[in-house]
Amino acid sequence: MMRAWVDHTEVGMGMAIADDNGRLFEQFFDSYLQELYIFHPTTLAFEAINRAARQNLGYIDEQLKRMTVADLVPEFILETFESLLQPLVRGDQEQVVIDTYIRRQDGSLYPGEVNIQLFGYNGEKHCLALINDLSKVEGLEDCLREKEMTLNAVMDAAQDAVIMLDGSGNVTYWNRAAEDLFGFSREEILGKELHNLITVEGWTAEVYGRAFREFQASGGGVLVGNIIEVTAKKKDGREVEVALSLSALKIQNSWHAIGIVRDISQQNQSKRELESSRQKYLDLAENAPIGILACDLEGNITFVNQRALDILGSPGSEETRKINLLTFPLLIKHGFSRNLAECLQKNTASSFELSYKSKWNRQVWLKVYTKPQISQGAAVGAQIIIDDISERKQLEEKLLNLSITDNLTEAYNRRYFIQRLEAEIDRNRRAGNPFSVIMADIDHFKTINDRLGHDRGDVALKKITSEMIRKIRKMDTLARWGGDEFMLLTAETTVEQAGVVAERIRGSLCDLNIPEVGIVTASFGVVAGYAGDTVDSIVQRVDGALYQAKSAGRNCVKLVDAFSLQPPEQRQSGQ
Incomplete structure (x- = not known):
């Protein structure tokens, strides 16, 4: 995987470095999910470290750029590590793999497999290191x-x-x-x-x-x-x-x-022997770490183990056996009864997930496996295994939120906003539903960072974002576009209605007194989407509207009339 990634990356890297700013490579490098490091093969000083590495280590970028490999790998001194790199430098090997322990900022160590290769970076040969965190593997x-x-x-x-x-x-x-x-x-x-x-x-x-x-x-x-x-x-x-x-x-x-x-x-x-074997399997089922139930063809529970009772929050086996798995309303509502009926009727096993609130008010995500019990070629009942996957589902939801959310402001990130805007453009193309886009820029935000420091600037961004979220609907999409710029997508909204939203936010910010920062204002550009729009065309247009607001003295809202931006032949025909 390392080789394939590097081969692909070196081609993309060459193209990116040839570009004046190399933004494509920087975005790809920083967003790569595994830890990546670029360091000089002689000095071992770090040139670049991606976000995954920074988050795992606990250092910020500026700290890492003042450090060397030896600062993170306590078992190595510079001379030792340089000798390990010699086969790469001489061209004897294409890759060096080292198993070691890496030190985080808090002093803790984690096991890692370090894959190192040479590649061109800023016109020189540098080392690219990919680290696989082995702590999860050991677990x-x-x-x-x-x-x-x-x-x-x-x-x-x-x-x-x-x-x-x-x-x-x-x-x-x-x-x-x-x-x-x-x-x-x-x-x-x-x-x-x-x-x-x-x-x-x-x-x-x-x-x-x-x-x-x-x-x-x-x-x-x-x-x-x-x-x-x-x-x-x-x-x-x-x-x-x-x-x-x-x-x-x-x-x-x-x-x-x-x-x-x-x-x-x-x-x-x-x-x-069969009776003895049956009893042993029943004992195993009773003490199994997953929930196990059995039922007859009518849906009556014939067996339930302790783990199933715990998962469902049941007070006991007798109370649980009162429930019919095919007719109990809550099970019908969540689709459990339908899946079980298919298992019994078609003699086929199945598995499915469902969010379920039991009779005893236990809310749980379940992974359910159903398998028919066959006797002489016909189903006589079913075996059901239930597993509590609530923690996994919570983790999946957390990971999803991390992937679509800006980690500083907790607004959506740019990538997710573009996805939502593309979907809204498609909906407008199919059904003609109106929508508008608002772009906001914090006035003179750089002076806050310069005067008070980035920490206070971050606090200001969080406060401003919270205030903006408070003034919009749940169906609207607010995203941090970059730096101190924000985008707001308002569905089912004309440009005039969106202008009212922008003015409401602007006025609210004027009344917001941020501790140690004071009053912060913002400029707003507002445009409507129309047939034939693309993400790029809307962004270009709303950026122009925002520029008008800044040119007008800032702390104001500027609307761009969608009609004025239609092709000339449409304007002349009165369309």
């Missing part, structure tokens, strides 16, 4: 290990022997039931070929080999998807009849087999 690895331990515990509790074979037919997994059935311990059997253990009655080694080669090539064949009865040989030489079921699983482009083996030599014990 994921811990989670995977925990799930693996859980899976092993479940598999060891299974009554049937579970065997897994690699692409060569060697045993790679052997659970406790397999040890009991065959007499071989895991240490004795792992790595051995399965056909050395199982004698397939009526098959020659050649037939077995041909069948397994077919499985290796396609993951199919007579061994897969069927239950076959074979004679297996125990460690002590005794034979036992077993039922063998094989499934295929593709891992790293190689087909692996998962075998479920059951002893069928003592049919008179099968009923007790």
Whole structure:
């Protein structure tokens, strides 16, 4: 990924550097989601650091530009790091990858994989470093290990022997039931070929080999998807009849087999074994970390575990069983009953998400899995798994807000405003709905920064934004356009109505006394959208209106008549 990014970036970078201001590259570099650093290969001083890196480190851009790589990587001194870069400088390698720890401003460390390459920047060779924050990866690895331990515990509790074979037919997994059935311990059997253990009655080694080669090539064949009865040989030489079921699983482009083996030599014990197995699975379900329910064809709850009760906020199993899953009004309202009915009628599994407020006033986002319970080819009920995904949904909403919001003022950002404006232009083109755009510029804002500092300037921007939001409708879109400029999109609004909105905001700002700053005024340009408009044409027009307001002495509103901007042939015809 690093290579592909750099290859693509170097082409775009060359084009951007050739441009006088390089804004395209700067925007791309700063908005890249992973941490990016540009530093000099000799001095190791930073030339540029993108927003993702600054946010993770806690430094501002000015601080980082006075620092070197050694300031962030405590285990390196300059000479050590320079020696690591020598293969790049000499051209012996295209990329250097280092696993290390990076120090944040607060002194905390996080693990990172540092990918470094050389590229041209401002006419010189510089180092471009991309850092993958491995702290999340380590957390994921811990989670995977925990799930693996859980899976092993479940598999060891299974009554049937579970065997897994690699692409060569060697045993790679052997659970406790397999040890009991065959007499071989895991240490004795792992790595051995399965056909050395199982004698397939009526098959020659050649037939077995041909069948397994077919499985290796396609993951199919007579061994897969069927239950076959074979004679297996125990460690002590005794034979036992077993039922063998094989499934295929593709891992790293190689087909692996998962075998479920059951002893069928003592049919008179099968009923007790099934009951024992059923009880173990019920115990697992009762204590599972996810909610599990079961119902019959009429929607009556036949099983519910403790986790499901917790998710729904239920006081107990008896109270929950009073609810019919197909007829309860709240479940019908949120679409749960419809999905469950389809599962029961069509014998198909499904999964869906819904925001649900339970009978006991518990508001929760649910991930729901429904699967029919089949007996003799027909559905007799359904199994339902519910998982509380409220935290995930809150995180998704937070991430969405971050992606469309200006992080200083909490107004929308420029990218989102353009999306909303494009949608409004399209709506106007299809239905003729009026809309207007207001552009505002804070008067003499630079003097606030120069006189009081950027901190007070930021406070002023926040106060001004809050006041503007207070004066507009929820359906309007206010965005920070850049610096001290704002854009406001007002749907279903003529230019005259938008002018009233702008005047209301202007007057409100005149009455706003910002602590340590005082009164701050603003100039406003107002235009209406019309057929044939584009984002660029509207922005150009409203910018012209704003210029008129500034030229008129600032602290005023200037409206541009859309008719005066129509093509000459339309004006002459009176359209």
